[in-house]
Amino acid sequence: MPGTRQRTNPRNGAPDNRRGELVRAAAQLFREKGFEGTTIRDIAGAVGMQSGSPFYHFANKHELLMAVMEEGLRLGLDRTRAVLDETGLSAVERFRRLVRTHYGILHDTGSDFIPVMLYDWRSLPAQYRRRIIELKDHYDAIWQATLDELHEEGRLAAEPRLARLMILGAINFSATWYRSKPRSAQRVDLDTLADETVALVLQPGA
Amino acid sequence: MPGTRQRTNPRNGAPDNRRGELVRAAAQLFREKGFEGTTIRDIAGAVGMQSGSPFYHFANKHELLMAVMEEGLRLGLDRTRAVLDETGLSAVERFRRLVRTHYGILHDTGSDFIPVMLYDWRSLPAQYRRRIIELKDHYDAIWQATLDELHEEGRLAAEPRLARLMILGAINFSATWYRSKPRSAQRVDLDTLADETVALVLQPGA
DNA sequence: CCTACCGATCGGTAGG
DNA sequence: CCTACCGATCGGTAGG
Numbered sequence: 001m002p003g004t005r006q007r008t009n010p011r012n013g014a015p016d017n018r019r020g021e022l023v024r025a026a027a028q029l030f031r032e033k034g035f036e037g038t039t040i041r042d043i044a045g046a047v048g049m050q051s052g053s054p055f056y057h058f059a060n061k062h063e064l065l066m067a068v069m070e071e072g073l074r075l076g077l078d079r080t081r082a083v084l085d086e087t088g089l090s091a092v093e094r095f096r097r098l099v100r101t102h103y104g105i106l107h108d109t110g111s112d113f114i115p116v117m118l119y120d121w122r123s124l125p126a127q128y129r130r131r132i133i134e135l136k137d138h139y140d141a142i143w144q145a146t147l148d149e150l151h152e153e154g155r156l157a158a159e160p161r162l163a164r165l166m167i168l169g170a171i172n173f174s175a176t177w178y179r180s181k182p183r184s185a186q187r188v189d190l191d192t193l194a195d196e197t198v199a200l201v202l203q204p205g206a
Numbered sequence: 207m208p209g210t211r212q213r214t215n216p217r218n219g220a221p222d223n224r225r226g227e228l229v230r231a232a233a234q235l236f237r238e239k240g241f242e243g244t245t246i247r248d249i250a251g252a253v254g255m256q257s258g259s260p261f262y263h264f265a266n267k268h269e270l271l272m273a274v275m276e277e278g279l280r281l282g283l284d285r286t287r288a289v290l291d292e293t294g295l296s297a298v299e300r301f302r303r304l305v306r307t308h309y310g311i312l313h314d315t316g317s318d319f320i321p322v323m324l325y326d327w328r329s330l331p332a333q334y335r336r337r338i339i340e341l342k343d344h345y346d347a348i349w350q351a352t353l354d355e356l357h358e359e360g361r362l363a364a365e366p367r368l369a370r371l372m373i374l375g376a377i378n379f380s381a382t383w384y385r386s387k388p389r390s391a392q393r394v395d396l397d398t399l400a401d402e403t404v405a406l407v408l409q410p411g412a
Numbered sequence: 413c414c415t416a417c418c419g420a421t422c423g424g425t426a427g428g
Numbered sequence: 429c430c431t432a433c434c435g436a437t438c439g440g441t442a443g444g
Contacts, residue, residue, distance in 0.1 A: 018413085034328060036242030040439060053413050055440065119325060121382070122240060158406035162394065166406055169379025170372040176327070177371055188368065200364035200372055200407055224429085246423060259429050261424065 019057045021047045027068045027112035035065055035116075035123040065120065066128045072113020073135040076105045080142055091149040092202065098146060100194035102171050107180050107190060115175045140164065155202050167201055225263045227253045233274045233318035241271055241322075241329040271326065272334045278319025279341040282311045286348055297355040298408065304352060306400035308377050313386050313396060321381045346370065361408050373407055 025046035029038040040061060041051045058064045083097045105114050117132065124132065147164050150156040156163055174193070188196075231252035235244040246267060247257045264270045289303045311320050323338065330338065353370050356362040362369055380399070394402075 032328070034240065034242055034326075036240055037329065039437085041437090050414055051438095052415080052417095052440075056413055061439065118382070120240075122238070123243065156406075157408075158402045162399070162402045163406055165380070165383055166376040166403060169382075170376040173375025173379050174371070176324070176375075193368070196364045196368045197372060200362075200369055202363075203410065245421080247421090256430055257422095258424075258431080258433095262429055267423065 018047070018049075022049075022054055022057055022064065023067050023071055024110065024112075026064050027072070027116055030065065030068060030116045030120055031112040035061075035120040062123075062125050062128060065116070065124055066132065068113055069117040069124065069132050070135065072105075072111075072117055073132065073139065075111075076102075076114055077135065077139055079105060080139060084142065091146055091153060092155060092198075092205070095146050095150060095202075096194060096198050098143060099167075099171065099197050100190065102168070103174065103190045103194055103197075106172070106175050107178055109180075118172055118175060143168065150202070153205075155205060157203050163201070167197070170200075171197060224253070224255075228255075228260055228263055228270065229273050229277055230316065230318075232270050233278070233322055236271065236274060236322045236326055237318040241267075241326040268329075268331050268334060271322075271330055272338065274319055275323040275330065275338050276341065278311075278317075278323055279338065279345065281317075282308075282320055283341065283345055285311060286345060290348065297352055297359060298361060298404075298411075300352050301356060301408075302400060302404050304349060305373075305377065305403050306396065308374070309380065309396045309400055309403075312378070312381050313384055315386075324378055324381060349374065356408070359411075361411060363409050369407070373403070376406075377403060 022043060026038070026043045029042050029046065032038075033042075040054055043064070044051050044054050054064065058067065079101050080098065083094060083101055086094075086097070089097070105111055117136075143164050144160065147156060147160045147167070151160045151163070158166065178193070179187070180190075228249060232244070232249050235248050235252065238244075239248075246260055249270070250257050250260050260270065264273065285307050286304065289300060289307055292300075292303075295303070311317055323342075349370050350366065353362060353366045353373070357366045357369070364372065384399070385393070386396075
């Protein structure tokens with residue numbers, strides 16, 4: 001039924017549903033087949049559009065990729081900042097929640113945005129990168145602050161900046177092997193995974 | 207000068223130089239631009255061939271991708287097995303060398319094969335996967351044995367199988383951020399990186 | 413957002 | 429391994 005969907009400012013943003021549908025569909029397809037392996041026709045078809053129609057919402061395919069990454073970082077930042085809002089958390093407990101939250105950002109239903117950023121970064125043209133890096137820097141800063149604290153408390157044995165890269169790497173890499181749908185037998189859930197990650201990298205307390 | 211290069215059995219393997227050149231060029235290009243983002247023409251051009259000529263050596267583009275991954279795993283397995291050949295190593299020392307070796311496999315000059323496997327796995331058709339998985343299983347088994355030992359010695363706090371995924375993940379992810387060529391100031395070298403990785407995940411000894 | 417389309421490029425092939 | 433080529437597909441556009 002054409003005309004029944006709510007929409008507003010097509011080119012800029014906020015309550016435009018069709019644009020959001022395109023971003024979500026693109027995220028899922030990019031994650032599954034990669035940016036270069038996904039066709040504008042795939043994405044259009046996934047939301048019931050004709051092949052030329054996505055270009056009404058995005059100037060080109062690369063801007064759609066950037067929108068996916070940007071959306072992922074905004075959602076991720078929101079969830080991560082919420083961890084900081086909880087008062088009275090020890091650094092260790094805050095760390096545990098950061099880890100658990102990041103696993104959720106990678107593996108919760110519909111969370112395809114960040115994996116796309118991780119695995120299709122090379123497909124993002126240079127002129128679009130700065131904007132994404134800026135958002136990513138906020139994300140890293142939150143982690144760094146907590147890791148610095150842990151290091152001062154003697155709970156983290158590695159140099160804190162390298163520790164951040166390695167720990168986020170360990171979690172991020174789960175995008176390649178973790179499957180939320182239990183395949184055959186029982187599987188690790190994200191809570192256990194977060195606990196094990198914390199156990200792996202934290203040194204025993206006094 | 208056509209005809210001056212040594213070659214032997216074109217379709218099977220061993221001392222066929224042109225085939226090897228294609229695999230190396232493909233590895234480098236796949237790593238840089240991804241499998242889908244790389245063109246047969248790119249690869250042919252990189253070794254001074256015409257666009258149709260790679261198909262004399264490989265039935266199709268996917269078989270070239272498989273050759274890249276296979277070559278990477280064979281080279282990696284050789285280097286990793288060499289670590290086991292050193293006698294009289296403690297589990298901790300063996301672990302340190304496995305870590306260092308793996309960093310080398312990812313970042314030494316000309317080592318583009320394994321990153322391609324890690325980041326273009328989804329482009330490998332299902333029928334080619336079993337062969338690669340089989341090689342990868344050998345690799346994992348070596349790591350698992352050492353990590354099991356460390357766990358028994360109380361030096362590893364996480365469940366050993368998850369520890370393997372997380373530690374290899376932390377190292378593998380360096381493919382996205384580590385640059386061997388110093389960009390501006392001094393940079394971490396692979397020895398330091400390996401030391402810090404070991405420091406991060408090992409619990410203090412008795 | 414659809415219709416109708418275009419130029420470019422791509423993987424692959426025949427025949428030598 | 430080159431020459432010459434083909435069918436299919438792809439990102440993108442004009443005009444409504």
